[in-house]
Amino acid sequence: MTSQPTPTKAASGPDGPGEPGGGLQAGLKNRHLSMIAIGGVIGAGLFVGSSSGIATAGPGILLSYALVGTLVVLVMRMLGEMSAANPTSGSFSAHADRALGRWAGFSIGWLYWFFWVVVLAVEATAGAKILEGWIPAVPQWGWALIVMLVLTATNLVSVGSYGEFEFWFAGIKVVAIGAFIVIGGLAIFGVLPGVDAEKAGLGNLTDHGGFLPNGPGAILTGVLLVVFSFMGSEIATLAAGESEDPQRAVTKSTNSIIWRVGVFYLGSILVVVALLPWNDPSIKEQGSYVAALDSLGIAHAGQIMNFIVLTSVLSCLNSGLYTASRMAFSLGQRRDAPKAFARTTSRGVPMTAIIVSVVFGFVAVFFNYKFPDSVFLFLVNSSGAVALFVWLVICFSQLRMRKIIQRESPEKLVVKMWLYPYLTWATAALIVFVLGYMLTDTEHDGRETVLLSLLVAAVVLVIAVIRQRAGAGAPTVRRIADEPHDDAPVKVG
Secondary structure (H helix, E strand, O other): OOOOEEEEOHHOOOOOOOOOOOOOOOEOOOOOOOOOHOOOOOOOOHHHHHHHHHHHHHHHHHHHHHHHHHHHHHHHHHHHHHHEEEEEEEEHHHHHHHOHHHHHHHHHHHHHHHHHHHHHHHHHHHHHHHHHHOOOOOOOOHHHHHHHHHHHHHHOOOOOOOOOHHHHHHHHHHHOOOOOOOOHHHHOOOOOOOOOOOOOOHHOOOOOOOOOOOOOOOHHHHHHHHHHHHHOHHHHHOOOOOOOOOHHHHHHHHHHHHHHHHHHHHHHHHHHHHOOOOHHHHHHHHHHHHHHHOOOOOOOOHHHHHHHHHHHHHHHHHHHHHHHHHHHHHHHOOOOOOOOHHOOOOOOOOOOHHHHHHHHHHHHHHHHHHOOHHHHHHHHHHHOHHHHHHHHHHHHHHHHHHHHHHHHHHOOOOOOOOOOHHHHHHHHHHHHHHHHOOOOOOOOHHHHHHHHHHHHHHHHHHHHHHHHHHOOOOOEEEEEOOOOOOOOEEEEO
């Protein structure tokens, strides 16, 4: 059961109540935001994609995760600085609009929306495969349709229902990884009752060809394989605009990102590579987490992990639809999308934005079944580098936004980026380096992903520049203290 949301315009931050139907409403409780922030960094990619990274870099994959984790912590610190000063459903897109210009907000907003509607198809298909294995009477496409419809209905009811579903989805992921780390840790040190883990031990980190069996270059290759599993850490800043206390929610999620990345990513991967030799065939055959559980003789390890992966998939679907619709809503507010996208129901739900997002998700699912090796492969590859584009735009936005906040509303600078501006520039340089390194990667489709993503980004950027020169959309000259900066959404229903 979810309580009725407090009718507050999310776009306006914490100041002043709004009319029901007049905008997004503060229907997310603090416990929802806390779990969304924690679960946002735990994607299905951690469970199903880590095996290829381990096979490529060996125990050195820990350095790959540490490098990307550091990057995420720094980017989230920048985003937290801007979002704490101005909580909005548009998050980094709205900040880029304010700091860099309309072309930046338009471009990164639509690219981000495109990324998530493709993710909807990927995750719906992944969930359908698991469900078909359990209940084969329903075809895979039928399961994909069912999970998409159920989560669409959830998002259409109210933001509170989204938050409640995500609270439990994320909770299951958090408990599962926590239990995995505790059980695995006990086995590594030989104190797990009733379990004889012959292969387990910290010696696995160095005994099979060394810590970097494939050389130091494998660390960067590992980065390419794990970087996209971190996408989603920014969702808390989008959701904060619909919370009871946006500034507090952003500050809390920003300050906790370090331990979240450290525990859930580095902690769990450390357990995996300590329980089994990195080159154990079962890691690639069964998946890293299933293989690790199997090595402890835990009954039905595969089905247990399938349930956890399914929960992660549903969580990603739920958040993906929410995130895509809120970005579309923000674009509609700023007149960078059809005006209908900014309309909300009496419950504060951007119905048109949700429906349009899920329709594109359905189309992508169709392409996945009919043209998996052509059209759908293009969609996946052409959205693959969007995460890095988003992080780069956040860096450049923060460089300018800090000065704007200091000039207009210094009291709102409650979260500060460390060692500004030097660490911001260093982070941007690292992101550019990763993109450049991807261009040299032909084995894991890194070059194709970057080139296709750049192609799509270039098309969107050209449209943005043409629109800006034609004077389309809302003006960008506005003050932080005067938010909301766009016309109020139109009430429907």
